[in-house]
Amino acid sequence: MDTTPELITDPVGDPADAAPGAGDLTELDELVTRCAACPRLVEWREEVARVKRAAFRDQEYWGRPIPGFGPPDAEIAIVGLAPAAHGANRTGRMFTGDRSGDVLFRALHEVGLASQPEAVSPHDGLTLRNIRITAPVRCAPPANKPTPAERDTCRPWLVRELDLMRPTLRVVVVLGGFGWQALLPVLADAVWQVPRPRPKFGHLAHAELPATDGGTPLHLLGCYHVSQQNTFTGKLTPKMLREVFQQAKQLAGRRTS
Template sequence: MSDITSRLVADPVGDPATAAANARRLTDLDELITRCTACPRLVAWREEVARVKRAAFRDEDYWGRPVPGFGPADAAIAIVGLAPAAHGGNRTGRMFTGDRSGDVLYQALYDVGLASQPDSRHIGDGLTLHRTRITAPVRCAPPANKPTPMERDTCRPWLARELGMLRPTLRVVVVLGAFGWQALMPVLADTAWQVPKPRPKFGHEAHAELPATDGGSALHLLASYHVSQQNTFTGKLTPEMLREVLERAKELAGVARTHTSGR
């Protein structure tokens, strides 16, 4: 048994609200997230997937735990998805890593200068993000990729605390998909921003500016269709469409390009 697995078994986190509130650094929060056992259905599913595996990955050790966010603590842009994929993040331990959705996302991030390389295969592949952090409202891979409302709400304190820690530098949130858009609204209201009524509606390239409730900077919300195969294979979301949203996020956040891609 690995050290981290031993720690998970010996010291599980069953109450995200209390644990998240006690985290003082982003690294501490990430570590606590990996030990969460609050949702029995998700715990059972993520561990079953890690045990049974997909044939293509049968020789790999699956992560099989909740997946923390990925990116620097001074992020000006946050990208919010849905939940880890069963054989993507649940296998690799990093959001959008090792699956086709991630292939599309990281290529686009690289193209606009927010990622150091165009693909994300595993935690040790050397990938870094520039002023950008990738996260999700649900941290465990759910069956059929559909978390329940209760699971979403139970997981909410992790994202609220994460965005609160990013508050000094965070200026833009790019939301991938309608689920993330809806899940994010109460998180923002509980953190430092005023969500208008009626709430902004999801739609590709939707944009809303949320005033701060703490005297700080406003937050820009941008929406994109999710990078799921259902959207990218059918052309509902093209690489160009995604790049346009990310370029807009950079402009609103004041993030400069750090490299020139081969695109």
């Protein structure tokens, strides 16, 4: 299937070719927003942007891949799954404009990692403190389920992002089992050694990964995803979420006030 994107005038084809050449996160983020490597995802994200949800009919959807969000020298990273069709795919910023983001940013604010508890648009004044949010898949997938091939095609973006964050990155908080499984090969492609057997996902699961470059190790923390399925049923409570980020701050060497 040959799907030419309508919302991108200068598309990037293969992330494996484009990502390694990014000299900094600003350049990488710009390349990510022009990615057109996965025809099914291009078609879906742009269809959603055309059709829209009734509540957002008067808004212009982003409808492109979503770059990471947060300072380039962050010590903590959050790795999710993929953008939501009417959240980040609408607003253009990770976890912005949906109920999952409402829960996430409130917790980040309460532990001092975000400047405010709400995230509604890229122009809402929200800034992150010492934490950056990213994902293994950058486009909204149908039914929130990217294929293994789409996940693997997207991998070089995250590999390069973590490479560029390497001087300061100390902790990665992974939201959900899919993100955990998708991240482990990314870490192996970067500079960290993934233990054998591979660490299993769980809420507050913790693994320390040594670095192959002789630098500081990386702490991997598991957290149930901030999906409505988890937060509405109480599988993930606000207290549980705060505890994860408090632990991340401790592992990064930051005060937990």
